[in-house]
Amino acid sequence: MGYVHNDPVDLRTWSIAELAAEYDVTLRTIRFYEDRGLLTPERRGTVRVYHPRDKVRLGLILRGKRLGFSLDQIATIVDMYDAEPGEEGQLVYLLDQIGRRRAELEQRRRDIDETLLELAEVERRCQADLQDLQRA
Amino acid sequence: MGYVHNDPVDLRTWSIAELAAEYDVTLRTIRFYEDRGLLTPERRGTVRVYHPRDKVRLGLILRGKRLGFSLDQIATIVDMYDAEPGEEGQLVYLLDQIGRRRAELEQRRRDIDETLLELAEVERRCQADLQDLQRA
DNA sequence: CGAGTGATTGACGCTTACGTAAACGTAAAG
DNA sequence: CTTTACGTTTACGTAAGCGTCAATCACTCG
Numbered sequence: 001m002g003y004v005h006n007d008p009v010d011l012r013t014w015s016i017a018e019l020a021a022e023y024d025v026t027l028r029t030i031r032f033y034e035d036r037g038l039l040t041p042e043r044r045g046t047v048r049v050y051h052p053r054d055k056v057r058l059g060l061i062l063r064g065k066r067l068g069f070s071l072d073q074i075a076t077i078v079d080m081y082d083a084e085p086g087e088e089g090q091l092v093y094l095l096d097q098i099g100r101r102r103a104e105l106e107q108r109r110r111d112i113d114e115t116l117l118e119l120a121e122v123e124r125r126c127q128a129d130l131q132d133l134q135r136a
Numbered sequence: 137m138g139y140v141h142n143d144p145v146d147l148r149t150w151s152i153a154e155l156a157a158e159y160d161v162t163l164r165t166i167r168f169y170e171d172r173g174l175l176t177p178e179r180r181g182t183v184r185v186y187h188p189r190d191k192v193r194l195g196l197i198l199r200g201k202r203l204g205f206s207l208d209q210i211a212t213i214v215d216m217y218d219a220e221p222g223e224e225g226q227l228v229y230l231l232d233q234i235g236r237r238r239a240e241l242e243q244r245r246r247d248i249d250e251t252l253l254e255l256a257e258v259e260r261r262c263q264a265d266l267q268d269l270q271r272a
Numbered sequence: 273c274g275a276g277t278g279a280t281t282g283a284c285g286c287t288t289a290c291g292t293a294a295a296c297g298t299a300a301a302g
Numbered sequence: 303c304t305t306t307a308c309g310t311t312t313a314c315g316t317a318a319g320c321g322t323c324a325a326t327c328a329c330t331c332g
Contacts, residue, residue: 015308015309016308016309017308017309026290026291027309028289028292029289029290029291031310031311032289032290036289045298046297046298046309046310046311047298047308047309047310048309048310063247063250063251064251065204065289066243066244066247067204067244067247067248067251068202068203068204068205069204070288070289071288071289072288077251080255080258081254081258083258085265085268086265087269088266088269088270091262091265091266091269092266094258094262095259095262095263095266098255098258098259098262101251101255102252102255105248105251105252105255106252107202108203108244108248109248109249111199111202112203112241112244112245112248113245114199115199115237115241116238116241116242118217119216119234119237119238119241122216122217122219122230122234123231123234126227126230126231126234127231129222129227130224130227130231133223133224133227134224151278151279152278152279153278153279162320162321163279164319164320164321164322165319165321167280167281168319168320172318172319181328182279182280182281182327182328183278183279183280183328184279184280206318207318208318
């Protein structure tokens, strides 16, 4: 275990297996994300040690996946979170990226709402058919 | 062209190129979906002719893709739309599927809302930093 | 008739996102 | 000391989702 019981949040660490269990992914997956530069855990000797920052990032990555983003897109999103202030060009670029992502997400939400409406309609039809069957 | 001008909606047809242009996908993509059983256009000789039903299905497929569903998942979803009444087992199965999809979609919407909130936060920081730079 | 234009079917290639061994290291427990 | 648990790298495999030819056919326009 990453250790102990009552550590302040910032001191806790996790093993790769602990993270895998908590987020229900395989070790392979976590290592793959590292390979792609999405995670950079500490190394103690050869062993990977994950800090709260790494854990948060993994959470963000998986949420991005649920949303259907590619790992490349996720990389740019996740990196936005801990970007340092930087120079003006950087900031403008970041703001631009944020705008794009927001537009994508809002489109997705519309897609979801439409789909939910249609599912409800299909469900209604289904239940009606079921009623008819059971009366017969 | 699929023909004419003022046909009742149900009579219009489209060529593969027209559909590709309208939805901004390649011919290859459309044929691939057919290969996977997601589309079944009419054949006039060797040529594919798309009816309104096919066009609608393509729209559903692409929306499914935007939502990050796999083609397999999309197939089951899309097929729900034109499922015939069928027997009780079928209907129960369908209702179950609907429930699952709905749960997935609602999770996704939560993901989106969280992400949007966080993006707004990052944006706020960004704009603040930009302000600071421009005062200096 | 010849040149385009737009369609068709293969067939091979490529990227993404991992799965799945194989072969090895290390450290605590029985 | 050997087993067991947990970790490591290297590397090949695979499924999904198309891109990209190549070869061929059908129709129309000048």
